[in-house]
Amino acid sequence: MSLTKPTDFTIGILGGGQLAKMTAIEARKLGLNVVCLDPHENAPASMVSYHIVGSVNDKEKLHKLNALSNVITYEIEHINTDILKEALPQDKVFPSIQVLETLQDKYKQRTFFQKFNIPMPKFKEVKSLQDLKDCIPCVQKAKVGGYDGRGVVVLKKEEDLEKAIKEPSYIEEMVEIEKELAVIVVRNLNKDVKVYPVVEMVFNPDGNLLDYLISPADIDEFTSKEAQDIAITAVESLNGVGVFGVELFLDKKGRVLLNEVAPRTHNSGHYTIEACETSQFEQLVRVLTNLPLGSTYQYLQASTVNLLGEFGYKGKPIYENLDKVLSIDGVYVHIYGKRETFPLRKMGHITILDSNRERLLEKTVKVKNLIKVKGEVKI
Amino acid sequence: MSLTKPTDFTIGILGGGQLAKMTAIEARKLGLNVVCLDPHENAPASMVSYHIVGSVNDKEKLHKLNALSNVITYEIEHINTDILKEALPQDKVFPSIQVLETLQDKYKQRTFFQKFNIPMPKFKEVKSLQDLKDCIPCVQKAKVGGYDGRGVVVLKKEEDLEKAIKEPSYIEEMVEIEKELAVIVVRNLNKDVKVYPVVEMVFNPDGNLLDYLISPADIDEFTSKEAQDIAITAVESLNGVGVFGVELFLDKKGRVLLNEVAPRTHNSGHYTIEACETSQFEQLVRVLTNLPLGSTYQYLQASTVNLLGEFGYKGKPIYENLDKVLSIDGVYVHIYGKRETFPLRKMGHITILDSNRERLLEKTVKVKNLIKVKGEVKI
Numbered sequence: 001m002s003l004t005k006p007t008d009f010t011i012g013i014l015g016g017g018q019l020a021k022m023t024a025i026e027a028r029k030l031g032l033n034v035v036c037l038d039p040h041e042n043a044p045a046s047m048v049s050y051h052i053v054g055s056v057n058d059k060e061k062l063h064k065l066n067a068l069s070n071v072i073t074y075e076i077e078h079i080n081t082d083i084l085k086e087a088l089p090q091d092k093v094f095p096s097i098q099v100l101e102t103l104q105d106k107y108k109q110r111t112f113f114q115k116f117n118i119p120m121p122k123f124k125e126v127k128s129l130q131d132l133k134d135c136i137p138c139v140q141k142a143k144v145g146g147y148d149g150r151g152v153v154v155l156k157k158e159e160d161l162e163k164a165i166k167e168p169s170y171i172e173e174m175v176e177i178e179k180e181l182a183v184i185v186v187r188n189l190n191k192d193v194k195v196y197p198v199v200e201m202v203f204n205p206d207g208n209l210l211d212y213l214i215s216p217a218d219i220d221e222f223t224s225k226e227a228q229d230i231a232i233t234a235v236e237s238l239n240g241v242g243v244f245g246v247e248l249f250l251d252k253k254g255r256v257l258l259n260e261v262a263p264r265t266h267n268s269g270h271y272t273i274e275a276c277e278t279s280q281f282e283q284l285v286r287v288l289t290n291l292p293l294g295s296t297y298q299y300l301q302a303s304t305v306n307l308l309g310e311f312g313y314k315g316k317p318i319y320e321n322l323d324k325v326l327s328i329d330g331v332y333v334h335i336y337g338k339r340e341t342f343p344l345r346k347m348g349h350i351t352i353l354d355s356n357r358e359r360l361l362e363k364t365v366k367v368k369n370l371i372k373v374k375g376e377v378k379i
Numbered sequence: 380m381s382l383t384k385p386t387d388f389t390i391g392i393l394g395g396g397q398l399a400k401m402t403a404i405e406a407r408k409l410g411l412n413v414v415c416l417d418p419h420e421n422a423p424a425s426m427v428s429y430h431i432v433g434s435v436n437d438k439e440k441l442h443k444l445n446a447l448s449n450v451i452t453y454e455i456e457h458i459n460t461d462i463l464k465e466a467l468p469q470d471k472v473f474p475s476i477q478v479l480e481t482l483q484d485k486y487k488q489r490t491f492f493q494k495f496n497i498p499m500p501k502f503k504e505v506k507s508l509q510d511l512k513d514c515i516p517c518v519q520k521a522k523v524g525g526y527d528g529r530g531v532v533v534l535k536k537e538e539d540l541e542k543a544i545k546e547p548s549y550i551e552e553m554v555e556i557e558k559e560l561a562v563i564v565v566r567n568l569n570k571d572v573k574v575y576p577v578v579e580m581v582f583n584p585d586g587n588l589l590d591y592l593i594s595p596a597d598i599d600e601f602t603s604k605e606a607q608d609i610a611i612t613a614v615e616s617l618n619g620v621g622v623f624g625v626e627l628f629l630d631k632k633g634r635v636l637l638n639e640v641a642p643r644t645h646n647s648g649h650y651t652i653e654a655c656e657t658s659q660f661e662q663l664v665r666v667l668t669n670l671p672l673g674s675t676y677q678y679l680q681a682s683t684v685n686l687l688g689e690f691g692y693k694g695k696p697i698y699e700n701l702d703k704v705l706s707i708d709g710v711y712v713h714i715y716g717k718r719e720t721f722p723l724r725k726m727g728h729i730t731i732l733d734s735n736r737e738r739l740l741e742k743t744v745k746v747k748n749l750i751k752v753k754g755e756v757k758i
Contacts, residue, residue, distance in 0.1 A: 002702040005695065006714050025404055029425045031714030031727065047407045277732075290405055292706040299678060316384065323381040327671040330656055330736045335385050337412030348410065353656075 003289045007032040011288055012069030014056045018336040018346065019075035022273070024049040026281040028079030032289065037065045037273040039320045043118045046334040071288045073242065075264055077104045078145065093244035094288060095263040102238065103263050107143040114259060118230060121249070122173040128158035128325045132164055135171045138224050160329035176252040180259070181217055182268035183231035185244045186283040186293055194283065195232055196276065196296045198224045199268045200248075211362050213304040215271050219250065226256045234261050243284045245269060267306070267349070274332050274351050275302035300330075300353045303364040307340035307370070313375030317341040320346075320372040328363055330354055341375040348373070382668045385410040390667055391448030395422030395437045397715040398454035398723065401652070403428040405660040411668065416444045423715040441466035452621065453644055456483045456593045457524065468690045474621035474642040481617065482642050486549040492637060495616040497609060499637045500628070501552040504596040511543055514550045522547045547725030555631040559638070560596055561647035564611035564623045565662040565672055573662065574611055575655065575675045578605045578647045580626075592683040593744050594650050598629065605635045615642050622663045623705060624648060646685070646728070653711050653730045654681035679709075679732045680741040684750070686727035688720035696720040698727075699751040707742055709733055720754040727752070 002011060015292030016038025018190055023327040024034040034049035039054055041333055045051065057080045065072065072093045090097055103110050109158020110123050121139075124134060131156065132140065142151035142165050153163055154174070163345040174374050182205070185188050200217030217224065238261075238343035241282075247259040254270070263375045269280035277296025286293055296337055309317070316339065330353040338347055354360035382388060393400040394419025401518055402425050403413040413428035416435055424430070429447070433440030436459045444451065451472045460480045468619050471477055481491050489502050500518075506512060511519065515537065519542050521530035532542055533553070559582070563575040579596030596603065610625035617640075624645020626638040648659035657665075657673025665672055688696070695718065704710055709732040717726055731745055733739035 004697045004699060004701065006698065006701075007696065021407075023426070025407065028400075028404065028716070029713055031716035033426075047412075048404070164731065286705065291702055294705065296707040297708070305743055317386065320383060322385075323670055326665065326673065329674040330675070332461050334408055336384055337407070337410035341384055346380065362635055 003153035003291055007033070009289060010034065010069045010071075011285070012065045012072040012078060013037070013045065013049070014065070014074035015077055016040065016049075016051060017045075017307065018044050018334075018348075020045035021039055021048060021336060022270075022279075022281045022334075023075070023265065023284055026279065026285045029282075030285060030289070032215040032285070035068045037061055042093060042337070042339045043158050044338060048336055049158055057083050059083060059087045060163065062145075065223050066092070072265075073288060074100070074174055077262065077264070079104075090230075095238075095244070097112055099240050099242075099263050101240050103261055104144050105142055106260060107168075107190065109208050109260060110170065113234055115239065116233065118234055118258050119256065121175050123170050126169045126171055126263060127163075132161060132171065133158070136160070137174045139172045139174055140165050143170060150325060172300075175249050175257060175269070177249050178252045178254075179184070179217065179219065179250040181219070181227050181250055181256070182213070182250045182266065183246045184226055184266060184272065184280050185231045185235040185237050185240075185246055185268060186271040186280070186287065186296075187244070188241070189241055189290060190289045190291050191235070193232055194293045194296050195228045196280070197273060197298050198227045199271070203225075210306060212306075212368060213268055213271065214360070214364070215275065215298065215302050217307065223254070223256060224264060226358075230256060230258055234258055242287055243269075243280050267304070268377075270349050271302035271304045271351050272296070275300055275353055287376050300355055301357055301360050303360055305350045305352070305364060306346060306349065307335070307369050307371060307373050309343050309345040309347055311345060311377065312344045313342045315340060315375040315377035318374045318375060318376065321370040324370050325350065325367050328352075330365065331363070341373055343379075344362045381600075382670055385668075386412070386703070388412065389414055389448045389450075389666060390664070391444045391451040391460060392416070392424065393444070393453035394426075394455040395430060395711075396454055397422035397423050397727075398603055399424035400427060400715060401544065401660045401713075402452075402454070402644065402647075402663055405664045408661075409616035411664070414444060414447045416440055421716070421718045423717060426435065426716055428645055435463050438462060438466045440510060444629065445471070447588050450554075452663065452667060454511065454644070456641065458483075474623070475619075475620050476615050477619075478619050478642050482640055484522050485520055485639060486547075488639060489549065492613060492640075494610065494615065495635050496617070497613055498635065500554045500756065502549050505548045505550055505678075508540075511540060511550065512537070512726070516553045518551045519544050519548050519695055520551060520555055522549060523701070554628050554636060556628050557631045557633075558596065558598065558629040560598070560606050560627045560635075561592070561628055561629065561646060562607055562625045563648040563659050564610045564614040564619075565659070565666065565667045565675075566614050566619055566621070566623070567672055568620055568669060571672050572611055572615070573657075573675050575648060575651060576609045576657070577606045578650070580647065586587045589685060591747060592647055592650065593678065593684075593739070593743070594654065594681050602629060602633070602635060609635060613637060621666055622648075622659050630657065637703065646683070646725075649680040649713070649728050650683050651675070651677075652678055652713075652731050674679050679734055680736055680739050682731045682739055684731070684743060684747050685725060686714070686729065686750060687753050688726055688752050688754065689722040691758060692723045692752075692756065693721045693758050694719060694754040696726055697753045697755065699753060700749040703749050704746050708740070710746060718754055720731070744751045
């Protein structure tokens with residue numbers, strides 16, 4: 001049955017951060033109702049949706065969300081799936097709770113994809129200190145709870161063992177990374193699949209921090225096709241229904257390897273709002289309402305600069321040089337509306353469009369150097 | 380002073396319809412707060428903003444709105460400006476209450492623009508029945524309250540006098556219309572001006588109903604420039620600050636004539652959301668927050684089909700063939716979220732993009748024929 005009464009249809013979202021906010025905006029454009037469940041009073045999505053204040057692990061609040069929703073999705077992965085299974089009807093949740101369970105434990109995720117022969121770095125569970133010693137040089141990763149580079153440690157020599165992760169973890173071969181890539185894949189209940197262009201994540205050589213994302217990636221078309229195919233295969237092997245952010249490595253030997261899959265809209269797909277025929281958020285809404293998937297055609301080359309809280313500040317955020325960046329053509333500022341900043345907190349992002357690659361890069365650097373998220377309190 | 384703390388800044392909007400909703404969405408993207416004042420419990424903008432339920436002519440409610448807002452705008456013109464002047468600080472309202480006053484009375488508007496030598500159809504106030512008799516054939520227009528073709532009567536012969544408007548009115552020469560055009564003009568406190576491409580309003584030959592809008596209009600570049608220049612002159616002569624929808628006629632002699640100016644975002648500018656570098660709604664937000672105006676560059680040709688309630692239905696709206704129209708590439712559906720339909724009520728709009736004019740027209744006709752807004756109750 002296809003949607004004919006959007007004003008009677010409600011999308012429930014576990015979590016009320018920026019991903020929920022941007023999804024809700026697309027849902028609102030179609031006249032749909034949205035309710036989010038988030039513990040923070042001023043969660044970004046609360047601007048544009050009905051907000052239940054509470055934890056995503058609180059059964060009573062989950063019941064309330066369920067009572068209001070025709071369909072439920074989530075924008076975060078750190079949810080207790082046992083509680084979800086008890087509190088929510090499983091056929092109402094997309095991507096399925098089973099998919100979430102497979103993906104939220106990164107080791108489980110690796111073993112799952114291994115069965116489908118998806119190319120990945122070699123990996124092995126850590127059962128003892130000896131396992132770690134034997135593998136050096138290698139990368140150690142926490143099974144759960146990693147996010148934005150946290151939960152990952154590079155072990156190059158014996159002394160690095162001091163900073164080894166104590167929680168359940170696994171080790172991976174040290175991949176000689178040429179580029180880090182990402183692909184958004186959308187898949188619906190009819191098993192239709194749409195894939196977006198490959199994005200390149202450009203890191204600052206000084207630190208391990210993401211500098212900007214650029215789409216399409218600066219890779220040849222065979223590599224691009226290979227990355228998209230791996231991403232699609234990963235989502236299909238999960239029988240995933242929803243929007244998936246797939247991160248990959250291109251190594252120095254030219255191999256494309258799956259890094260990880262997130263069962264949700266993804267930072268690497270934010271550029272699709274302005275640059276593509278259908279955004280990743282609209283696609284999610286289409287999946288959840290059983291409307292046909294949209295074209296992923298990219299109109300113009302795009303980059304994304306994340307707005308992270310500067311070091312040395314907390315408290316109410318101050319966005320410096322908003323006026324200067326908005327005076328540049330083809331610049332789209334997204335401020336999530338978080339009431340407090342702290343170092344490296346994701347406070348917003350800026351998408352930059354241009355038909356010319358060189359100009360796009362120039363504008364990106366200019367924007368990156370201008371915009372600063374400071375705070376009212378120095379720390 | 381330029382905006383640095385969007386989460387501390389609130390835009391107040393008189394009216395909570397679709398124009399307020401689309402403005403609020405752009406404001407939310409920038410992390411701003413929005414409050415609207417509208418008498419309807421489920422007003423479209425209430426989905427994405429804080430909503431004060433009440434009349435825009437209710438002083439107490441206006442005080443409440445004012446207390447919450449850093450700046451105030453309006454999405455409707457039928458507001459009692461005497462009450463506004465008493466209830467609101469005049470320097471906080473954009474466009475100014477004076478501009479609203481000049482424009483909401485169509486006769487006052489005409490006499491104002493006449494002083495600036497802006498080309499218009501010849502017009503004259505109606506003071507007696509004789510005035511009407513003498514002018515036939517002519518067009519009679521109500522001074523206030525006209526909207527979407529209401530408040531306009533064509534008097535071709537003596538018998539038509541039966542349907543003449545009884546309220547205060549004026550008459551206009553019968554212009555032999557070749558095309559109806561519209562232009563969006565944006566102007567800020569620094570007197571910077573941006574103008575969008577000229578849009579053509581295509582009417583159904585069977586009735587007087589707007590069939591679709593297309594941008595850019597199918598006119599030569601001189602006519603286009605003339606229309607834009609007239610629109611800019613009109614807004615500058617008002618010293619207008621805000622977004623203005625300017626409607627014009629191109630007559631069979633090739634004259635471009637001003638029809639009317641609305642001191643707000645306009646149906647003819649909805650296409651800018653998807654087709655232009657900066658949408659009319661984002662421009663309004665930029666004006667209200669004193670951020671620099673954005674580029675009006677149009678990426679792709681666009682058409683807009685309005686979703687009007689079908690004749691014969693009322694009650695809860697049913698949107699037929701949503702799935703079919705969304706399976707066409709480059710189609711963007713906006714459903715305002717009104718809880719009740721009635722014949723000709725504006726329930727939403729659809730923007731269609733294409734780089735090829737012929738394909739754009741084909742898609743437009745296809746969408747127009749597919750989508751229907753029916754209702755749960757037959758009348």
